[in-house]
Amino acid sequence: MTKHAAAGEPGVGRKGIFSWMMFDWATQPFHTLIITFVFAPYFASYVAKDPVQGQELWGFATGAGGVIIAFMAPVLGAIADSAGPRKPWIFCFSILGFFGCWMLWYAEPGSNNLGLVAIFVVVGLIGMEFAAVFNNAMMPDLVPRERLGRLSGNAWALGYVGGILSLIFVLGFMVAQPSTGLTLIGIKPIFGFNSAAHEGSRASGPLTALWYAVFVLPMFFYTPDVSRRVAAKGAVMRGLRSLQTTLRALPGQRSYFSYLVSSMLYRDGLNALYTFGGIYAVGVLGWSITQVGIFGILAATTGVVGAIIGGQVDDRLGPKTVVSVGIILLTLCSIVIVSTSPTEVLFIKVAASSSSLPDIVFYICGCLIGAAGGAVQAASRTLLVDQVPADKVTEAFGLYALSGKATTFVGPLLIGAATAYFGSQRLGISPVIGLFLLGLVLLPMVKSAHSKAAASVV
Numbered sequence: 399m400t401k402h403a404a405a406g407e408p409g410v411g412r413k414g415i416f417s418w419m420m421f422d423w424a425t426q427p428f429h430t431l432i433i434t435f436v437f438a439p440y441f442a443s444y445v446a447k448d449p450v451q452g453q454e455l456w457g458f459a460t461g462a463g464g465v466i467i468a469f470m471a472p473v474l475g476a477i478a479d480s481a482g483p484r485k486p487w488i489f490c491f492s493i494l495g496f497f498g499c500w501m502l503w504y505a506e507p508g509s510n511n512l513g514l515v516a517i518f519v520v521v522g523l524i525g526m527e528f529a530a531v532f533n534n535a536m537m538p539d540l541v542p543r544e545r546l547g548r549l550s551g552n553a554w555a556l557g558y559v560g561g562i563l564s565l566i567f568v569l570g571f572m573v574a575q576p577s578t579g580l581t582l583i584g585i586k587p588i589f590g591f592n593s594a595a596h597e598g599s600r601a602s603g604p605l606t607a608l609w610y611a612v613f614v615l616p617m618f619f620y621t622p623d624v625s626r627r628v629a630a631k632g633a634v635m636r637g638l639r640s641l642q643t644t645l646r647a648l649p650g651q652r653s654y655f656s657y658l659v660s661s662m663l664y665r666d667g668l669n670a671l672y673t674f675g676g677i678y679a680v681g682v683l684g685w686s687i688t689q690v691g692i693f694g695i696l697a698a699t700t701g702v703v704g705a706i707i708g709g710q711v712d713d714r715l716g717p718k719t720v721v722s723v724g725i726i727l728l729t730l731c732s733i734v735i736v737s738t739s740p741t742e743v744l745f746i747k748v749a750a751s752s753s754s755l756p757d758i759v760f761y762i763c764g765c766l767i768g769a770a771g772g773a774v775q776a777a778s779r780t781l782l783v784d785q786v787p788a789d790k791v792t793e794a795f796g797l798y799a800l801s802g803k804a805t806t807f808v809g810p811l812l813i814g815a816a817t818a819y820f821g822s823q824r825l826g827i828s829p830v831i832g833l834f835l836l837g838l839v840l841l842p843m844v845k846s847a848h849s850k851a852a853a854s855v856v
Contacts, residue, residue, distance in 0.1 A: 410540045410541070410622060413616075413620045414540065414620050414621045414622055415540050416616075417616035417620040417621045418533070418536060418537070418540055418617055419549070419553040420556070420614070420616050420617055421530075421533045422553045422556055422557030422560070423557055423559070423560035423613050424560070424609065424610045424612075424617075425526055425529070425610060426557040426558065426560045426564070427564040427565075427605070427606045427609050428499065428526045428606050428610065430561035430562075430565050430698075431564055431568060431605070431606050432502070432602065432603065432606055433523075435694065436565070436568055436573065436602040437599060437600075437603060440505075440599035440600070440602075441455075441456055441505065441515070441519075444508070444596055444599075445508070445509050445515060446512060447508070455512055455516055456519075459517075459519045459520050459523075460519065460520075460523060463520040463523035464523075466524055467523070467524060467527045467799055468799065468800045469800065471527075471528065471795070471796035471797075471799035471800055472793060472796035472797045472799075472800050473796070474487065474528065474531075475535070475641075475793040475794070475795060475796025475797070476644070476793040476796065478532060478535070478792045478793075479535075479640065479789055479790055482624050483623045483624060483625070484623060484624070485532075485618060485623045487532040488529045488532045488533055488614075488617075489618070491526075491528040491529040492525065492529050494521055494522070494524060494528075495521075495522050495525025495526040495529060495607075495610065496525070496610060497521060497522075498518045498519065498520070498523070498525055499603045499604070499606045499607035500603060501518040501521075501603070502515070502519070502603025502604075503600050503601060503603050503604050504600075505600055505603075506600070507595065507596055522603075526610075531792070531795045531796055531799050532792060532795075533617070534795045535791045535794075535795050536621065536623070537549065537550065537779065537783065537791075538783045538788065538791055539622075539624055540621070543847050544713060546712070546780045546783060547709045547710070547716075547720070547777060548709040548712065548713045549709070550777065550779045550780050551705045551706055551708050551709015551710065551712060551772075551776040551777070552709055553776070554701075554709075554776035554779075555702040555703075555705035555706045555772065558698050558699075558701045558702040558705065559702055560613075561698060562695065562698050562702075564605070564609060565695075568605065569582040570582050570583045571583075571587065571588045572587050572588060572589075572601055572602070572605070573602075574586070574591070574598055575593065576593050576594055576596070579593045581598075640790075640793065641793060644790070644793060644797075652843055653843060653844050653845040654786065656840045656841075656843040657781060657785055657840075657844040658798065659801070659840055660840035660841055660844065661778055661781075661802070661837070662802060662837075663834075663836045663837035664721075664725050664728075664774070664833065664834055665775075665802050665837075666809040666833050667728070667732075667809060667829075667830040667832075667833030667834045668728065668771055668774065668775075668834075670809025670812075670829075670830050671732065671767060671771075671830050678735065678827055679760060682740075682823050682824055683738075683739070683757060684740065685757075693760075693761065693764045696761065696765050696768065697764045697765065697767060697768030697771075699768070700765040700766070701771060701772030702772065704769030704770060704771070704772035704773040705772035705776045707769075708772065708773025708774070708777055709773075709776055712777050712780055716846050717780040717781035717784070717846055718781060718841060718844060718846045720773050720774065721774050721777050721841065722841055723770075724771070724773045724777070725770075725774065725834050725838045725841075726838065727766060727769075727770040728767060728770050728774070728834050729831055729834040729835060731763040731766050731767050731770070732827070732830050732834065733831060734759060734763050735760065735763050735827065736824055736825065736828050737824075738756050738759055738760060738763075738824075739756060739824060740753070741756075742756070743755055743756055743759050780846075781844065781846055782794055782795065782798050783847075784846040785845075809830060809833060812829035812832075813826050813827060813829055813830070815829075816828055
């Protein structure tokens with residue numbers, strides 16, 4: 399931490415803190431528009447020759463980007479910790495992210511350059527994810543430890559709001575159905591976008607790039623960076639030696655090691671739940687795409703509330719409490735979802751007159767999952783900061799990225815295997831329950847600065 403933050407005094411003004419929070423606002427449209435709701439479905443359905451090939455190529459592209467991020471993030475984080483400042487790294491990766499997103503405009507329907515489009519996706523993913531690693535590492539230098547939870551929660555909530563507004567704008571004003579030529583709110587796309595050429599969907603790339611470029615600027619202008627610790631010469635070797643030392647000592651650091659494994663497990667479960675929730679609703683409950691869209695907006699909205707409240711609870715009771723309660727809530731919701739069908743709730747048959755009850759239950763679970771997921775993800779950043787000294791924070795977020803990216807295949811693979819074994823889409827989603835419970839079992843071995851401070855007071 400900075401000298402002021404370590405002493406419990408405010409080290410950065412409100413403008414600097416809010417400008418740092420704007421980074422989450424700036425980057426969220428990449429995940430909302432490109433990775434999840436707009437460009438990814440467009441790529442799979444219209445750029446590739448068929449949805450099967452599209453899903454395959456999208457999986458390979460995002461998987462390749464994830465592998466690069468997983469293995470390079472700890473290395474670059476260690477090098478950055480050795481040198482000091484994080485903004486130069488954020489700037490360089492921001493250029494990559496901007497370029498990758500902007501070039502998605504050229505992903506025309508039936509493109510003959512699928513490989514090139516996939517490369518642009520990888521470049522955008524690497525740029526945005528690496529920029530986030532270094533931005534996260536700035537967090538403990540901004541406020542005293544007792545305010546970290548609220549800072550992380552509010553920033554995460556701000557990001558959710560940015561994602562929701564960008565999605566509403568794109569669906570309401572840019573993307574039109576080819577059959578009608580009208581957007582979701584019944585108007586023609588702005589800027590004369592051609593619905594037959596899916597220009598509105600393709601424009602989500604440049605929009606994401608411009609949104610990021612504009613809203614990341616306050617962080618560069620107003621959020622202070624740490625000073626250079628040593629000369630740049632030799633920083634690479636010092637960083638690599640530091641990472642090697644950390645990795646050798648990691649198994650002996652019970653709290654740090656347990657947290658990385660625990661977060662890997664529950665984040666895998668949460669990502670799988672996000673990924674397969676819509677698929678489950680369509681396949682089991684027979685929902686329409688519109689219903690799934692409403693479900694997603696509700697979950698994102700409650701995610702804002704969950705992140706804000708979770709941040710406040712984090713400051714009062716500590717991040718481990720927030721993560722633990724959040725995982726328990728996610729587990730219970732997963733059990734309810736698995737036990738829900740058009741004719742059953744909690745495996746209990748419902749009367750025909752109550753046929754809407756399963757849908758209502760699923761909507762409620764979606765809202766709770768959004769709230770718990772937002773709180774858990776925000777508190778996870780705070781809990782990670784508690785595991786390492788100030789000069790190891792960037793390296794720690796690199797290892798956090800490694801633990802999150804290296805096993806992203808586990809949740810989907812388990813769900814696929816369970817679905818095949820049981821021959822049931824309902825029971826196929828059950829592995830996420832096991833991932834949440836395994837992550838929860840390891841949390842008692844994780845310590846936080848909040849719990850240490852409470853113990854010292856007692």
